[in-house]
Amino acid sequence: MTKKEEKVIEMDEKGDFEPKILGFLCNWCSYAGADLAGVSRYQYPPNVQCIRVMCSSRVDPMWILKALTDGADGVLIAGCHPGDCHYVEGNYRTRRRIAALKKILENYGLSDRVFLEWVSASEGKKFAEVITKVTNAIKELGPNPYKKRWEI
Amino acid sequence: MGSYKINKGDIQRLLENLLKRGLVEGILVQSKGEKDIFTTLITDPGLINTTAPLAPLFSSNSAKYLRNNGFKNIAVFVKPCEARAINELIKLNQIRSDNILVISADCHGTIDPKDGAISEPLTKAKRKELEGKGISLRKACTVCEHFTPPEVDISIMTIGIDEGYILVTDNDEPLEGLDLEKGEVPKGRDAEIEKMLKERSENKEKMVSEIRRKLSSVGSLTEVLKNCIRCDNCREMCPICYCKECYFETPLGDLKTDEMLYQAVIKGALRVPPDILFYHLTRNMHVASSCVECGACEEACPRDLPLLALWKAIAGDVQALFKYASGMKGDEPLPLAGFKESELEEVK
Numbered sequence A: 001m002t003k004k005e006e007k008v009i010e011m012d013e014k015g016d017f018e019p020k021i022l023g024f025l026c027n028w029c030s031y032a033g034a035d036l037a038g039v040s041r042y043q044y045p046p047n048v049q050c051i052r053v054m055c056s057s058r059v060d061p062m063w064i065l066k067a068l069t070d071g072a073d074g075v076l077i078a079g080c081h082p083g084d085c086h087y088v089e090g091n092y093r094t095r096r097r098i099a100a101l102k103k104i105l106e107n108y109g110l111s112d113r114v115f116l117e118w119v120s121a122s123e124g125k126k127f128a129e130v131i132t133k134v135t136n137a138i139k140e141l142g143p144n145p146y147k148k149r150w151e152i
Numbered sequence B: 001m002g003s004y005k006i007n008k009g010d011i012q013r014l015l016e017n018l019l020k021r022g023l024v025e026g027i028l029v030q031s032k033g034e035k036d037i038f039t040t041l042i043t044d045p046g047l048i049n050t051t052a053p054l055a056p057l058f059s060s061n062s063a064k065y066l067r068n069n070g071f072k073n074i075a076v077f078v079k080p081c082e083a084r085a086i087n088e089l090i091k092l093n094q095i096r097s098d099n100i101l102v103i104s105a106d107c108h109g110t111i112d113p114k115d116g117a118i119s120e121p122l123t124k125a126k127r128k129e130l131e132g133k134g135i136s137l138r139k140a141c142t143v144c145e146h147f148t149p150p151e152v153d154i155s156i157m158t159i160g161i162d163e164g165y166i167l168v169t170d171n172d173e174p175l176e177g178l179d180l181e182k183g184e185v186p187k188g189r190d191a192e193i194e195k196m197l198k199e200r201s202e203n204k205e206k207m208v209s210e211i212r213r214k215l216s217s218v219g220s221l222t223e224v225l226k227n228c229i230r231c232d233n234c235r236e237m238c239p240i241c242y243c244k245e246c247y248f249e250t251p252l253g254d255l256k257t258d259e260m261l262y263q264a265v266i267k268g269a270l271r272v273p274p275d276i277l278f279y280h281l282t283r284n285m286h287v288a289s290s291c292v293e294c295g296a297c298e299e300a301c302p303r304d305l306p307l308l309a310l311w312k313a314i315a316g317d318v319q320a321l322f323k324y325a326s327g328m329k330g331d332e333p334l335p336l337a338g339f340k341e342s343e344l345e346e347v348k
């Protein structure tokens, strides 16, 4: 992505901050939930760029750290509700990992930029709500302070 | 199962006995060289008289040297923080538990071997004497809250015992032929431990609150990490960082100039060497639940980063979250290798 492109995404016409958020969506639930949201024509902000993974537990915490240190304003991990994971226990493991990760990030002032949500394949409406909630929360927080910092 | 009254010579007799009876192939233990004391791997029972098992010195966490080894059977005589790292590495399947006999003794704190070759535990009086010479404990020891042995095969108590030491074990087999006299743990011991703990916990609290203040804002965090040169010494000397192929050595993590150029485009410029924050965060994520707060990382750092304080805060937080104390027990499941169905519902 060039600098020019980045500017386009960061600010809308009015010059307001438009966050760039990375979303990891589980194939079996949340990704299908996103699909349903689309089919049902629920409106939600376009700020989350989605990556489909086969299970929320496939998300290596390093990916989240890489995104945040490279300047993503937020990261969303969305998977099946506890008890509904396609691989039975994947999301329970995800929950522990994200809990640990967020604990660490609290010390760096970055914890509020990571979101863990459960969205099933039938929850199109909830998907739209989650995206809206996450986007608004990040707007409130402002841009990731590391976005422009290259000293570190 | 038993507790025995022993003296310094008995510890050497025990080690000698292990080698002579062929119970182990070798023993990892500190020994006296011509001038220095350092960690050795001893196989000749005739050399046991050079050992200094209780020497209060620490130059690296020797759990690191036991990872993935093909030995048949060895014994190790280590500090509590090393024993805890061994316990963690056993749970992480990096050390086998069935061919290693772990012996550990109470630790009154250690000094850097550069500062002297002392072979007796640093009791209060001894510490005073050293302080007079301007020699202080290693920073990690001044804030150490786990200075008595964790769950190990044989533990030796030196704190709060007036004469000699007390040896405690669940398995008497290694002691056979030594004719040790039964002994009781004296009542005053707990109070003594409590006193030491209080002092160290206070030191720790101070250290942690200071680093937290520095970490929470971007500017101050940069201040903490800015001198890092990514030499990776902290990773190399950490007993817990064991990956055979570290991400930062793969093509993705070990950027060549052309890839750096590509990365620089994102922010307009890229610090070289790159990924300092990412590197430290990654080590935080990978090590926090098992870090034993031994301080080996900070001591290996050529740029004086406050790594110990950082780990005290981060590992402390993560282990508290899972009510886990790394390496204290031999068989507890690792926090990130397990789960409960109903827990952490507040994580969002």
Ligand code: SF4
Pocket (backbone or CB within 6 Å): B058, B079, B080, B081, B082, B107, B108, B109, B110, B138, B140, B141, B142, B144, B145, B146, B147, B293, B294
């Ligand atoms: S960190 Fe604790 S156990 Fe390790 S050498 Fe220091 S006082 Fe002993």
Ligand code: SF4
Pocket (backbone or CB within 6 Å): B061, B237, B238, B239, B240, B241, B287, B290, B291, B292, B293, B294, B295, B296, B297, B298, B308, B311
């Ligand atoms: S991170 Fe540092 S203090 Fe923690 S176990 Fe590794 S070397 Fe020891």
Ligand code: SF4
Pocket (backbone or CB within 6 Å): B227, B228, B229, B230, B231, B232, B233, B234, B235, B297, B300, B301, B302, B303, B304, B305, B307
């Ligand atoms: S040892 Fe120090 S300078 Fe080297 S990578 Fe670690 S923190 Fe950076």
Ligand code: FES
Pocket (backbone or CB within 6 Å): A026, A027, A028, A029, A054, A055, A056, A057, A079, A080, A084, A085, A086, A087, A090, A091
């Ligand atoms: S399959 Fe959806 S979280 Fe595991």
